[in-house]
Amino acid sequence: MEETFDVVVVGGGLAGALAALALARSGLKAALVDAQDPAVLKSKAYDGRTTALAYASARVFRRLGVFEAFAADAEPILDILVTDGSGPGRAPSPFFMHFDSRELESGEPLGWIVENEALRNAVYVGAESSGVALFAPARVLSAEFGEGGARALLADGRRLVAPLIVGADGRHSPLRTSAGIKVSAWEYPQTAIVATVAHDRPHKGVAHEYFLPSGPFAILPMTRNRSSLVWTERRAAAPAYLQLDDEAFRRAVADRFGDFLGDIRLEGPRWSYPLAFHLAQRFIAPRLALIGDAARAIHPIAGQGFNLGVKDVAALAEILGDAVRLGLDLGSLGVLEDYERWRRFDSLALALGTDAVNRLFSNNIAPLRLARDLGLGAVNRAGPLRRFFMRQAGGDVGRLPALMGPER
Ligand SMILES: Cc1cc2nc3c(=O)[nH]c(=O)nc-3n(C[C@H](O)[C@H](O)[C@H](O)COP(=O)(O)OP(=O)(O)OC[C@H]3O[C@@H](n4cnc5c(N)ncnc54)[C@H](O)[C@@H]3O)c2cc1C
Incomplete structure (x- = not known):
């Protein structure tokens, strides 16, 4: 059985689901395919991470009408x-860098910390109510990229045509491999341990x-204190920390965390993510555009x-919107090269x-x-440089797609 769309998005992680939503909102007939059951994808047990959503990215969620769905949890x-710092339990260096959102002209916060579960649910609800055809659970076995169109089997x-x-x-994108796109990749000797604490x-x-010498230790503010x-952590040491009982794990966290937030209590399970770097050498091939971790992780x-x-997502939606208006073939290299130049x-x-x-x-x-x-210390003292890094953290650098620009 064959079904025809303007665009087929393979992969319903955060990037793919957001792409399907944005493309459907710009008037395209979009399909979204994921190998996982959507009920699993949207559950807390699937992904315990939070995302630091930069302020320019938050504008995309606002303009697509899905920010309000998670605003109370952001x-x-x-x-x-x-x-x-030189190690757990030791005082940090006196040099630091401080970004203060009150220095931003737009008056926005630097970003938002949102639980991935809340983000994913908001984007899925938005995608489904915008007419995205969801195929899940459904694994794409192979894809063909021909002169007349692309087919996902x-x-x-x-x-799907x-x-x-x-x-x-x-990051392991089977589509990237099937299109013959090479990737520069290496593993970090590090694992990210993710947990939530109340304080x-x-x-x-x-x-x-x-x-810290083993790698960065980030403490990201969430709702409800x-x-x-x-x-x-070093990859070799991470399993031992992950296997500690709750109290020993809490003490290991507290050694690194310090006591500036008072007593801390663990909330919920711990997750771990081995870290790696992937950068696709091309972001496009005939009738294929890579986005999210498939393009680079x-x-x-x-x-x-x-x-x-x-x-x-915002750049691709803009380029494809223009291509539709001009009556161009959405999968032609001429259209896709604009996307690659913008993003790579x-x-x-x-x-x-x-x-x-x-x-x-x-x-x-x-x-x-x-x-x-x-x-x-030097960056902290140099106002313009500090503000450049603040805008970088806010995703507000380079050529911004219309969905990411400031309110006028
Ligand atoms: C510890 C940690 C913390 C992070 N924190 C932040 C942060 O604060 N801010 C930030 O911006 N980023 C952060 N990131 C990065 C961010 O989580 C990822 O960039 C993002 O989740 C990638 O989403 P994605 O949709 O591109 O890929 P994925 O989430 O990997 O989704 C890919 C999807 O494709 C599907 N799929 C694969 N093959 C097939 C197939 N053949 N057929 C059908 N479906 C298929 C899979 O089922 C999956 O759902 C963090 C990453 C880590 C590891």
Whole structure:
């Protein structure tokens, strides 16, 4: 059985579901395919992470009409404090970098901390009510990219036909492989341990990035006086921490966390994510555009991975909207090259930048410690440079798609 669409999005993670929603809102007949059962995808047990949604990305959710669905569960990030430390239980370096949202002209917070479960549910509700045809659970077995159109073959024998397939099938993207696109990839010797803690004192909307020799330890403010931890640990040491009983794990967290938020209590389970870097050498092939982690998956040190995916979605929706108006073939290389030019350089700079920062900070080498601490202090004192990094954290740099621009 064959069904025809304007665009078929393969992969219903955050990037793919948002793409299907944005494309449907711009008037395209969109299909969204994911191998997982949507009830599993949308459950808390599937993904315990939070996302630091940059303020420019939050504008996309607002304009697509789905921000309100998770607004009550989103904590505004008012400040970001970056400090360097030599180890758990030891005082941090006196040098730091402080981003204050009150310095932003737009008056927005630097971003929002939202539970992935809430984000995913909001985007799925939006996609389904915008007419996206959802095929899930349904695995794409193979895809053909021909002169006249692209075809995705599902495991149950159905075929979805469209001028363009959007590959949102994650960092190991089978579509990327089937299109012959090479990828630069390496593993970090690090695992991210993710957990939620409740604390006695208010966090006041401050996100902390605390660099420890094993990797960054992020404390991200959540609603209801909770914080989400992203504790980057040496890969070899992570399993031992993950197997600790609750009280021993709480003490290990508290050793790194300090006591500035008073007593802390663990809420819910712990998750772990082995970290790796993937950058596709091309973001397009005839009748294929890669978005989200399928295009590049980066270290979570700066909380920018999904934010890059949001910009992919906003840029692609704009380019395809223009192509429809001009009567162009949506899957033609002429159209897709505009998308690649817009997104690949931006991604390259941020992907390599986050990789370099992780290497510079995840060690205890004295001369490097001195250099990076002086660097933190220097950026903090230099107003324009500090504001540049604040806008970078807010996703507000480079050419912004209309969905990400400021309110006029
Ligand atoms: C610890 C950690 C913290 C992070 N924190 C942040 C943050 O604060 N801010 C931020 O911006 N980013 C953050 N990120 C990055 C962010 O989580 C990812 O960039 C984002 O989740 C990627 O979404 P995606 O939709 O591209 O891919 P995925 O979530 O991997 O989705 C891919 C989907 O494709 C489906 N699929 C695969 N193959 C097929 C097939 N053949 N047929 C059908 N379906 C298929 C899968 O089932 C899956 O649902 C973090 C990452 C980590 C590891």
